[in-house]
Amino acid sequence: MITLENINRSFGSKQVLHDLSFDIGDGRMTGFVGSNGSGKTTTMRILLGVLAADSGHITVDGAPITPSHRSAIGYMPEERGLYPKMPIIDQLIYLARFHGLTRQAAKKRGLELLDQLDLKGEPTDTLESVSLGNQQKVQIAAALIHNPQALVLDEPFSGLDPAAVERTLDVLTSFAASGAPVLFSSHQLDLVERLVDDIVIINDGHLVAAGTTEELRRQRSLPEWTLQTDSDLGWVRGMPDVSVVELDGSWARFTAPSSDTAEAVLRHALTVSSVTSFGPHEVALNRLFQEVTQA
Amino acid sequence: MSTTDTNTAASARSHRAGFTTAIGLVIEREIMVRLKSKAFMVSTILSIVILGVLVGVSGALPSLFSSTDEVAVTSAGAKAVDGIEGIETVSVDDADEAKALVTSEKVDAAVVESKDSPTGVAVLSLRSAPESLIGALSLTPEVELLDPDAPDPTLTYLIGLGLGLVFFMAAMTFGNTIASSVVEEKQSRIVEILLASTSARVLMFGKVIACTILAFAQIGLTAVAVLTGAAISGNDLVLGSVAEPIAWFVPLFIIGFVMVAALYAAAASLVSRTEDLPSTSMPIMMLIFLPYMGVIIFSSNETVMAVLSYIPFSAAVAVPMRVFLGTIAWWEPLVSLLILIVTTLLALLLATRIFERSILQSGPKLSWGQALRRQRG
Numbered sequence: 136m137i138t139l140e141n142i143n144r145s146f147g148s149k150q151v152l153h154d155l156s157f158d159i160g161d162g163r164m165t166g167f168v169g170s171n172g173s174g175k176t177t178t179m180r181i182l183l184g185v186l187a188a189d190s191g192h193i194t195v196d197g198a199p200i201t202p203s204h205r206s207a208i209g210y211m212p213e214e215r216g217l218y219p220k221m222p223i224i225d226q227l228i229y230l231a232r233f234h235g236l237t238r239q240a241a242k243k244r245g246l247e248l249l250d251q252l253d254l255k256g257e258p259t260d261t262l263e264s265v266s267l268g269n270q271q272k273v274q275i276a277a278a279l280i281h282n283p284q285a286l287v288l289d290e291p292f293s294g295l296d297p298a299a300v301e302r303t304l305d306v307l308t309s310f311a312a313s314g315a316p317v318l319f320s321s322h323q324l325d326l327v328e329r330l331v332d333d334i335v336i337i338n339d340g341h342l343v344a345a346g347t348t349e350e351l352r353r354q355r356s357l358p359e360w361t362l363q364t365d366s367d368l369g370w371v372r373g374m375p376d377v378s379v380v381e382l383d384g385s386w387a388r389f390t391a392p393s394s395d396t397a398e399a400v401l402r403h404a405l406t407v408s409s410v411t412s413f414g415p416h417e418v419a420l421n422r423l424f425q426e427v428t429q430a
Numbered sequence: 431m432s433t434t435d436t437n438t439a440a441s442a443r444s445h446r447a448g449f450t451t452a453i454g455l456v457i458e459r460e461i462m463v464r465l466k467s468k469a470f471m472v473s474t475i476l477s478i479v480i481l482g483v484l485v486g487v488s489g490a491l492p493s494l495f496s497s498t499d500e501v502a503v504t505s506a507g508a509k510a511v512d513g514i515e516g517i518e519t520v521s522v523d524d525a526d527e528a529k530a531l532v533t534s535e536k537v538d539a540a541v542v543e544s545k546d547s548p549t550g551v552a553v554l555s556l557r558s559a560p561e562s563l564i565g566a567l568s569l570t571p572e573v574e575l576l577d578p579d580a581p582d583p584t585l586t587y588l589i590g591l592g593l594g595l596v597f598f599m600a601a602m603t604f605g606n607t608i609a610s611s612v613v614e615e616k617q618s619r620i621v622e623i624l625l626a627s628t629s630a631r632v633l634m635f636g637k638v639i640a641c642t643i644l645a646f647a648q649i650g651l652t653a654v655a656v657l658t659g660a661a662i663s664g665n666d667l668v669l670g671s672v673a674e675p676i677a678w679f680v681p682l683f684i685i686g687f688v689m690v691a692a693l694y695a696a697a698a699s700l701v702s703r704t705e706d707l708p709s710t711s712m713p714i715m716m717l718i719f720l721p722y723m724g725v726i727i728f729s730s731n732e733t734v735m736a737v738l739s740y741i742p743f744s745a746a747v748a749v750p751m752r753v754f755l756g757t758i759a760w761w762e763p764l765v766s767l768l769i770l771i772v773t774t775l776l777a778l779l780l781a782t783r784i785f786e787r788s789i790l791q792s793g794p795k796l797s798w799g800q801a802l803r804r805q806r807g
Contacts, residue, residue, distance in 0.1 A: 180622075180790075183626040184626065185622060185625045185626050185790065186790070202446050203446055205446075205626070206446035206627065208626070210622075210623060210626045212619060212622040212623060212626075214619040214622065214792070215619060216615075216618040216619025216620040216621070216622065216623065217618065217620050217623075218614070218615075218618060218620060219614075219618060221463070229455065229459055230623065230624075230627060232447065232455050233446070233447050233452055233455060233624070233627035233628050234446065234447065234627060235446065235447050277623060
């Protein structure tokens, strides 16, 4: 597990991270969410040691992070970049050798990865000669080339077509499933919602929420339920402790502090009409995110 | 962090490469990229071949430029020009016939009798008379050479020009090479991945060393070509009198080049796009260009040359020139070398400081001052 504790960082007089703390669990996909300029990229750079924190600690399984820990992280920066005029396989080998791999081991691993990611083009082609989508794949391969033991990916899905997103997802989930911690940021909240085990939300450099998506839903708002019957539901407004969020004739969405209260609504509904459907309403991450960042 | 190794090659577990290994990797890539570049190889080979051939044929140069002049002579004129080399005489009967031949440009000049002239003859020519003819017919005062071995000022000038050109061209060419290599990594943003794998210092030192090796190899090969050409043409001037100046040029050049390359790397780290590069590299270009011009313009002014031999940016050219002229005390090149070494170390410190602070910065270019005041990454 990688733990960030009270990380602070300023650029000049502007403080961009305020006492930021969160965990990246082993074998878990952790989504890192925040609006533009909220400090995600700075946090990732500090995690990688590309930037230094002004104060705070990063630990790996309880011990302070070392350069060799950092070297074992696969990193994909937000601003993509590899050498445009260098053959694809050559740059993978070059990057891998900084991590102590031999040329032969790096080449073998690189060819395997390009194959897994289904690169369209020859490994000996220059980067600029393949399509943008394929360049993205090479970028992902560059993050994985040295057999990392953790992954930190800044917006890994931006610029990928749906098929490439799926393929990348496969690689990432199988990586996390092997027990490694994976942190990635994304603006595509639907994707994050589908993928992640844990979520970290920051706003203006402050941590606003961290935990599993379930925990977050419970933390941030009263649970919601929806009810569909065959008659008007105006009476729901009169139920004790219940507040109606949305009402449309025979359909209602309401909050209730506990499931007992919600069931009381259901029981009443059954006495006045027949119920077509009743159940908890999952708050979409999108709304949760807006709620959390605007709070 | 998980201890489970996820992927196939468990033996290839990563660990961060050491400082020297990492620098070695950077050097290897920089050199390989240049060697694989057709433009670099072609220009290198061409310049080496051209220089070698130039020196090779330079022994034959005087005969290429001299030509035989046709001169019309009357009987009195024929006596006067007797024994002068490089002219061919055409006998004419009188001065009028000679004049007609000159006017119709059938001959280059004519030598005819003249009672007014102290030499007894006059030279007729349309616009300008052949120098050799005038020289041979003129009265020359007695000449006594007090120091026949004194350095030829033309040769001094040529050596200054040559060494200056070598230093200037190498500094400009490879300075720009290193700068574009830095900007390429900044512009393509690969620098962030590299910084996650190694340090900014490794990147900068690797590039500086690689460029120095390339520059020196290129100049070394050129020198071999020039010496070979000289040996073939029997041009002992190149071989003999400039051996000692060149022995000083080599160390001064290498160290001075490292200084220039480091400054170029720093200048390039300040910008994010190639278009902005000239504005930050301009000061360095001036630092190379002005002393270079000084050495050429003041090559015969001992005081200025003495000052220039202590200025790090001109030492590589000024010191060898003064060694050639023999106007330098034995300890002076050593002091000059020492000053250069200290300046280079300071330049490396400065460049590292700037490079580390600005290499991650994207967007508008930074000024040198802004970069120095910035907090380290």
